[in-house]
Amino acid sequence: MTGFRPTILAFCCNWCSYAGADLAGVNRLQMPTNVNVVRVMCSASVKPEYVIKALSQGIDGVLVLGCHIGDCHYMTGNHRTAKRIPLTAKVLETVGIDSRRVKLDWVSAAEGDKFQQVITDFVEVVTGLGPNPLREVRF
Amino acid sequence: MRIAFEEMKADRLLAARTEHGNVAPVLLARGDVPGELRTDVPYQMANILLRVVPYLGSDRVAVVARKCDEKAIAEMSKRGLLDPGKVSLIGLACDARQVSECRCSDPCPSKVHIGECVKAAPADKEVEDLLAKTVPERLEFWTAQFRKCNKCFGCTSNCPVCFCDECLLEEKTFTPEKGIPPGFAFHLIRSIHLADKCVECGECERACPADIPLLALRKMVNRDVKELFGFVAGDGETTSPLLTTLDGEPMEDDHDVC
Structure with missing residues (x-):
């Protein structure tokens, strides 16, 4: 799989993970550049529909990052995410998309190095999985 | 069937009957001519019940309900769309052929x-x-299956648990305005949306003109939900795990019933 660079979508919550990403940038931590960060107000606003749509249009991996459980700006927002995203991954596995292409993780505003770690690991996993099979499928 | 009025003291009866050679739902008042009422067709009454209930005022309605109708009505009343006190259920047991068609695991009302x-x-x-x-x-x-979809929305309009006010799939963000098939995401979005309320009535599969095995997909998703949360849709008490916090407490802002 030489030369394959996955396209990855990362939904980052405004209050924690986006600030974490910012901190990683300020600290000049090196990480793969094929991640497109989408800033959302809360990880709970990432509905399963968006994840499914991204994957069905050929994105290789979707990363959902939110505040740690208990730290949500909207009190119980990330509880919702914690239930929705695993379900989405499982349903995608049922119809034939590897569930490792969807990942949920918690990154707080102080965890720039964790952000780097999560991105690096995820890009590695998705590179190993190869391109999204739905990219070839034309409807 | 007349017994519904005497035994249950209902004001209306919702059932299926033969109309012009076809089977159609009908809402009867006390004293109406019943005509040829049908109980052998596997059509869902719960969906129609939800549509007529706003126009009934304080009338009590009896409805011919199979086990899946019963579960769908429980899901509706759990979400506050229906007052269970105003609905009496006339239990209809499916026959062996219908049970084998739906591969139903719970056919007895x-x-x-x-x-x-x-x-x-x-x-x-x-x-x-x-x-x-x-x-x-x-x-x-x-x-291969999803390619057959011709975006007729039959599965959506016949589904007893599809009761959002604004359908997500009618937005062009998720379903392209032009062209069929609507893409890989269409049926998956529907599955995820119904994950915590699908009662496996099989109406989507029966309505589908393209013979997509939608009931199999629903059953697979329901199995996933059961594995993840231990939740089975269709009883009136348990709140859907997608609407509670990780400790099982209900969310404070439960405006989002869908």
Whole structure:
């Protein structure tokens, strides 16, 4: 799989993970550049529909990052995410998309190095999985 | 069927009957001519009940309900769309042929008025076969199936638990305005949306003009939900796990019933 660079979508919550990403940038931590960060107000606003749509249009991996459980700006927002995203991954596995292409993780505003770690690991996993099979499928 | 009025003291009766050679739902008042009422057709009454209830005022309605109707009505009243006190259920037991068509695991209504209970169908062969496949094989199967979709929205409009005010799939963000098939995401979004309320009535599969095995997909998703949260849709008490916090407490802002 030489030369394959996955396209990855990362939904980052405004209050924690986006600030974490910012901190990683300020600290000049090196990480793969094929991640497109989408800033959302809360990880709970990432509905399963968006994840499914991204994957069905050929994105290789979707990363959902939110505040740690208990730290949500909207009190119980990330509880919702914690239930929705695993379900989405499982349903995608049922119809034939590897569930490792969807990942949920918690990154707080102080965890720039964790952000780097999560991105690096995820890009590695998705590179190993190869391109999204739905990219070839034309409807 | 007349017994519904005397025994249950209902003001209206919702049932299916033969109309112009076809089967149509009908809402009867006390004293109406019943005509040729049908109980052999596997059509869902719960969906129609939800549509007529806003126009009934304080009338109590009796509805001919199978087990799946009963579960769908429980899901609706749990979400506050229906007042269960105003609805009486006339239990209709499915016959053996209908049970085997739906591969139904739970065909017997809680109180049987019409027909006799038959045994539940054995484990669904189609689902077992699909789950035995490897992940790339499943993708091949489902892309071939989803390609047949011609975006008729039959599965949506006949579904007893599709009751959002604004349908997500009618937005062009998720369903392209032009062209069929609507893409891989269409049926998956529907599955995820119904994950915590699907009662496996099989109406989507019966309505589908393209013969997409939607009931198998629903059963697979329901199995996933059961594995993840131990939740089975269809009883009136348990709140859907997608609407509670991780400790099982209900969310404070439960405006989002769908």
